[in-house]
Amino acid sequence: MIVAERKPLAEIKEMISSYKKVLVLGCGSCVTVCLTGGKKQVEMLASALRAMKKAEGAEIVIGERTIPRQCEPKFVDQITEEASRYDVILSMACGIGVQGIVERLKKPPVIPAMNTTFLGMADGKGNFDEVCLACGNCLLGFTGGICPVARCAKSLINGPCGGSQRGLCEASKDNPCVWQLIYNRLKELDMLHLLKNVSHKRKWPVHPQKLSKEDSG
Amino acid sequence: MGFRDALDSRKFLITAEIGPGKGTDTDALLEDAEAIKEKIDAINVTDLQSSVMRLGSMAVCHLLRDRGIDTIFQMTCRDRNILALQSDLLSAWVLGVRNVLALTGDHTTMGDHPQAKPVFDVDSVGLLRIIGRLNEGFDMSGNELKGAPDFLPGAVVNPGADTEAALEMQIIKMEKKIEAGAKFIQTQGVYDPDIFEKFMRRVEGFNIPVLVGIILLKSAGMAKFMNKNVAGVFVPEPLIKEMETTKDKSKTSIGIAARLIKDMKDICQGVHIMALGWEKKIPIVLEQAGL
Numbered sequence: 001m002i003v004a005e006r007k008p009l010a011e012i013k014e015m016i017s018s019y020k021k022v023l024v025l026g027c028g029s030c031v032t033v034c035l036t037g038g039k040k041q042v043e044m045l046a047s048a049l050r051a052m053k054k055a056e057g058a059e060i061v062i063g064e065r066t067i068p069r070q071c072e073p074k075f076v077d078q079i080t081e082e083a084s085r086y087d088v089i090l091s092m093a094c095g096i097g098v099q100g101i102v103e104r105l106k107k108p109p110v111i112p113a114m115n116t117t118f119l120g121m122a123d124g125k126g127n128f129d130e131v132c133l134a135c136g137n138c139l140l141g142f143t144g145g146i147c148p149v150a151r152c153a154k155s156l157i158n159g160p161c162g163g164s165q166r167g168l169c170e171a172s173k174d175n176p177c178v179w180q181l182i183y184n185r186l187k188e189l190d191m192l193h194l195l196k197n198v199s200h201k202r203k204w205p206v207h208p209q210k211l212s213k214e215d216s217g
Numbered sequence: 218m219g220f221r222d223a224l225d226s227r228k229f230l231i232t233a234e235i236g237p238g239k240g241t242d243t244d245a246l247l248e249d250a251e252a253i254k255e256k257i258d259a260i261n262v263t264d265l266q267s268s269v270m271r272l273g274s275m276a277v278c279h280l281l282r283d284r285g286i287d288t289i290f291q292m293t294c295r296d297r298n299i300l301a302l303q304s305d306l307l308s309a310w311v312l313g314v315r316n317v318l319a320l321t322g323d324h325t326t327m328g329d330h331p332q333a334k335p336v337f338d339v340d341s342v343g344l345l346r347i348i349g350r351l352n353e354g355f356d357m358s359g360n361e362l363k364g365a366p367d368f369l370p371g372a373v374v375n376p377g378a379d380t381e382a383a384l385e386m387q388i389i390k391m392e393k394k395i396e397a398g399a400k401f402i403q404t405q406g407v408y409d410p411d412i413f414e415k416f417m418r419r420v421e422g423f424n425i426p427v428l429v430g431i432i433l434l435k436s437a438g439m440a441k442f443m444n445k446n447v448a449g450v451f452v453p454e455p456l457i458k459e460m461e462t463t464k465d466k467s468k469t470s471i472g473i474a475a476r477l478i479k480d481m482k483d484i485c486q487g488v489h490i491m492a493l494g495w496e497k498k499i500p501i502v503l504e505q506a507g508l
Contacts, residue, residue: 153324154295154335158342158393161321162375162405164383165448171324183382195389 001121002030003128004037004094004114006045013052015111016090020059022049023086024113025079025101026066027093034128037092037114039066045092045113061086070097076104083108119150136209139200144185149202151178157200219287220259220316221369224401230428230487231508232289232403233499234261237272243280249496254286256500261289261318261403261489268295268328275309282313289371289403290314293322298338302347303356310366318371318403319344319394342390345370345397352398372399374427375449376407376416388419395425403489405449406432408456410480417484428487431477433495433502434470437461471498475505482506 006012016022024046031037046062053060063086067075070093083089088108091098094116101110118130133150139157140147149155153171159179163170167180186192223230233253235246250260260281262274278288290309297305306317325335339347347357354365372394378384391402407413407429417427432450434440437460440452456473463469478488488508490499 153326154321154337154340156321156337156340158340158390160383160386160390161340162373162378162387163323163448165379165446167380167383170448171326177383179386180380180382183386187382195386196393 001033001119002094002096002116003034003118003120003130004031004116006036006041006092006114007112009048009052012045012090012111012113013049016049016088019087021061021063021086021088023063023065023079023083023089023108024049025070025089025091025093026064027070027091027097028066028068029071029093031093031097031114032066033122034120035126037094042066042092045090069100071100073100073104076101080105136203136205137200139198142194142198142200143182144189144191144194146178146182146185148178148182149200151175151181155202157198157202218258220289223258224369224426227486228258229482229508230401230426231257231490231503232259232261232428232487233257233490233492233496234263235277235496236263236266236493237274237277239269239271241272243272243277246277247280247284250281250286251284252497253499254284256503258487259287259289259316261291264291264293264320264322265296265328266323268323268325268330268333270328270330275305275312275314278309278314279312287316288314289316289318291318291320292344293320294337294339294341294344295322295325296333296336298336299347299357302339302344303351306348306351306366306368307362310368314368316369316371317348318373319348319399320373341372342393342397345372345394345399349398369400370398371401371403373405374402374420375405376413377405377409377449377451379449379451384416391420391423395423399425401425402427404428404430406430406443406447406491407481408432408450408452408477410477412451413481414484426486428489429478429481429485430489430491431474431502432491433474433493433498434460435493435495436466467495467498470495471502471505474502478502478506478508482508 024042026038026042042064046064050062069075086108089110090113091110092113098110098112119132120128121131131150135149148159152159153169160177164177169175169177262277264274265271274291278290281288319341321341325333348368348370351366354362374391375387378387437457440457443450444452459469492499
């Protein structure tokens with residue numbers, strides 16, 4: 001799923017400074033799951049912004065609403081009328097959701113409250129780890145189901161580099177060297193021979209990409 | 218005699234490494250190179266070592282070439298896409314570079330411009346393939362070149378990789394590098410001849426000259442720093458003690474390096490000395506090592 005993290009409060013406050021009526025809009029999907037942009041977080045952000053504005057003696061109206069997905073037109077349509085009563089929508093969805101609103105509603109303008117950071121997986125303890133870079137050419141079949149494109153700091157295909165120390169990555173000592181994880185997994189599966197033949201042509205497509213109805217078949 | 222001829226002659230190879238500084242001053246660098254040029258078969262010039270922005274390797278290789286010194290152009294994949302890698306190789310050839318050490322490169326976040334975009338369009342194996350292709354007279358899109366280089370490509374291996382997985386993969390990767398065209402290996406710094414011997418026994422069938430890396434120890438602090446932060450380098454406690462208790466760090470350092478060379482020279486094809494600013498001591502090290 002898509003992980004997004006809330007921008008610092010000071011940055012958000014700066015972005016909405018010229019507006020008098022702000023609708024804080026949450027998303028019921030990915031950002032709810034990673035506890036950064038769902039209904040609860042909408043309440044918390046709205047509260048914090050009201051408190052900041054009050055402390056300045058400034059007037060502001062802050063509305064709160066959460067829809068199941070901001071990237072789907074039918075859900076955006078649910079707020080067309082309500083949105084028209086505000087000067088700006090402060091979206092707590094990922095970058096896709098922000099643009100989903102913009103595509104569907106002529107006004108008001110939409111500002112992102114979030115920084116969309118990565119495609120990740122929950123560890124069951126409330127943490128999320130980046131595991132996919134959407135490289136467009138999945139090689140998980142050769143690496144025991146562990147992705148070096150996303151999980152190696154250098155996205156090495158002929159890994160590891162010489163910088164791996166004590167099983168950890170040179171670029172971030174909190175991260176394991178993924179090539180060691182791949183080696184251990186392939187060893188368990190008795191498939192170490194795959195390591196000799198990993199080849200991967202990473203494509204650099206022209207952005208933006210598209211999946212058409214015909215292609216998705 | 219250039220490095221290639223030295224390699225072909227099967228003599229015991231001696232190389233050293235210099236690192237350009239941050240700026241356009243080259244006097245000290247060239248002085249260090251002059252001080253060792255009679256004793257070595259080639260000088261490696263590093264490529265933005267530790268991902269710190271510095272004067273480039275190609276320019277310095279060219280300056281050394283002008284002074285009759287053969288060089289090994291260290292080229293990393295950190296900063297250049299395949300267009301730049303190919304083009305810079307052609308440029309290097311035209312400027313007199315004849316030998317290339319293909320490296321993946323330290324991550325940008327380790328250097329002084331952590332916000333720079335890391336490229337890694339290919340890794341060291343990919344770069345070796347690129348060099349091979351250019352040597353054959355073609356670029357990576359299959360176009361024929363008007364004038365092709367004939368580089369001697371080399372690669373790096375880390376015999377001190379510190380887990381089973383890491384070491385096994387260093388060896389698998391070494392095979393891939395040889396398949397991709399590497400003609401010589403320079404290793405990361407080694408302080409333990411036993412570990413090096415175990416490694417050399419594993420790779421003896423690979424049939425490629427290996428130059429063992431020797432890093433001059435400048436202090437006990439440096440040894441401890443490397444043990445903590447430099448992958449694959451492990452300075453054993455007795456050597457740290459020697460550096461801690463000595464009244465003459467330089468003399469002890471030279472002594473340690475000379476001993477290590479003596480202990481390992483019979484099981485490899487050469488030595489690669491990384492002096493980290495103490496280049497002028499290299500001739501004494503070699504003399505004490507009997508080279």
